[in-house]
Amino acid sequence: MTREYVYQQMNRIFRNVFDDESIELHDETNAEDIEDWDSLEQINLIVAIENEFEMMFDMAEVAELANVGEMVDLILKKDSNE
């Protein structure tokens, strides 16, 4: 899986979850940047990402994420470990 591919899928998920086609994610994007991104939507995002990439996150992993870049790193790391 390439970083580009992960971004492509992540963009789709974020656009769907927030119903906002203008969302363009980058490494520094975090909850401050998207108006509706609260703790509840965070859950929906994680669940959608898990379903998309067919992986389960560990509680500790999810708790530490600070921005989209770290999320993408985590997805790539888990993918290469499989």
Next chain:
Amino acid sequence: MLKELLYPFDPNYLLENKRKIKKQLLEEGGSFVEKKIAILGGSTTAAIRQMMELFLLNNGIRPEFYESEYNKFYEDAVFDNEELKRFAPDIIYVCTTNRNITTYPQLSDDEETVNRLLEIEYDKFHCVWTGLKERYGCPIIQNNFELPMYRLMGNREASDIHGKVNFIHELNRRFAEYAQKNDNFYLCDIEYISADYGLKEWSDPFYFHMYKYAMNVNAIPYLSFNVANIIKSIFGKNKKGFVLDLDNTLWGGVIGDDGVEGIKVGPKESEGQFYAEFQRYLKEHKQLGIILNIDSKNEYENAIAGLKHPDSELSEDDFIEIKANWDPKDRNFEEIARELDLLPESLVFVDDNPAERHIVTEQLKGVCAPELDVTQHFIQYLDRNGFFEVTTLSKDDLKRNEMYKENMERVKAQASFTDYKDYLLSLEMKGVIKPFEPMYYERISQLSNKSNQYNLTTRRYTVSDIEAMANDKKFITLYGKLLDRFGDNGLVTVAIGQLEDNNVCRIILWIMSCRVLKRDMEYAMMDEFVRRCKERDIRQIIGDYYPTAKNAMVKEFYALHGFNQELEEPDGHTVWTLDVNEYRNRNEVIEVNDD
């Protein structure tokens, strides 16, 4: 009606695209009834609410929500809550799970202690229900408990009084007992729903410890779907019958090609066994008052021959309407609905052929046609959709199939009369028209929620509303039952008038079941209504007509009864008045209250 929201749906798609789907549902238009729903949760409920919203909108219900603070279901129910009081819920959903069970037995506890623990746990919920009933008096939906995620003693958990499995079974049994004894209280059976989903997935603790969801977030659409089904059923939005295909739906093979001997149904081969089981499943619905009809591309003789197959579970007699011809299926479907005086959308189309499902659902908006892929899924896909979710079961439901049958006989009888009044007189109709009585509260509420077409004001009432009005002197309440020589039509019409100042009575509800259209029952009702108004010194009756997408048939209702139109608002709402002294009785064909 969005296909994406019918079972089997894709839970991930719904969770991810909920905003877009909601927009779609609202843009599709159609009329919505607005309902206020309070969710009192024992854990996080946000996604449960979001999913419920989609399923409710898909059923024509536009919800407004109140959500309790995290795990404040008990406080919200047992103590006064100004916000919830102002909100004035139409339905309360208590969404609790086994995460809300405070104390389980210890292995060292004696039987008495275990029983006391059960009592304590049950009492907590009992207080919630009584508190809610006293304060809000609206229907309550309560989850029972899913089974525990681990079994300390293994299989013995089920039988040992200390087992958590046994403890939960016991609590669920008590919940069920309460539901049996209390109207307006409905269990949401998460013991079944979680089992159906897969208990170990459902109970994945990740979601609780991360987000305080008491179940797997991916399972939430299934939970919300069930809750929404209970709600739409309470508000009278259940389906009323099936329209079924024959070839490869009720039996395997094509009868026109294979002949009666060639179709597969019955014990001889495994495929035939599937179809026989499916037929049995459909037949069981008749007990609920669900009607069965056939819409098949076949020669009529062949269709009947197939139903006469010695191993067929269903026979010709089980169906109300049988259309077997070469007309387009949507046209047959429409005709079936019309002849039954039902809206097409109240019938579910069951056909193995995706092209036929497509044409019927495209031509007749709102008709559901669940996807049927392989035979072994037929029952699951129909059943899980909850089209006929039962919240009340009245005697009329049990007799409904007979009633439709009798109606068909009336139609035949009518053909032999040239004068319509002669026909009506030949029916030897007897009406019972009386103020509301407790034994009918449930049926009256059901009718107020179900009637769309013959309904002047489209106001919906719960059993408690009905009871309150029946006992309030400020209301004139009437129900009407109609019998004739072909049978008992049951309780088919309801009227409620509210007394206002200056000897005025305003009609706030006037409904009638379409199965007694054109029988002059409305005249018999109005005669009695006016008579009772006179008894109460009423001089003027006011009536309103509020147009909806479905009630055009009663636009001129008041004119027929001699009312004068006073007002027409831009939205089509009309106001009519009647001078009680100028009223003359119009019923000449029904004998009323002669018992």
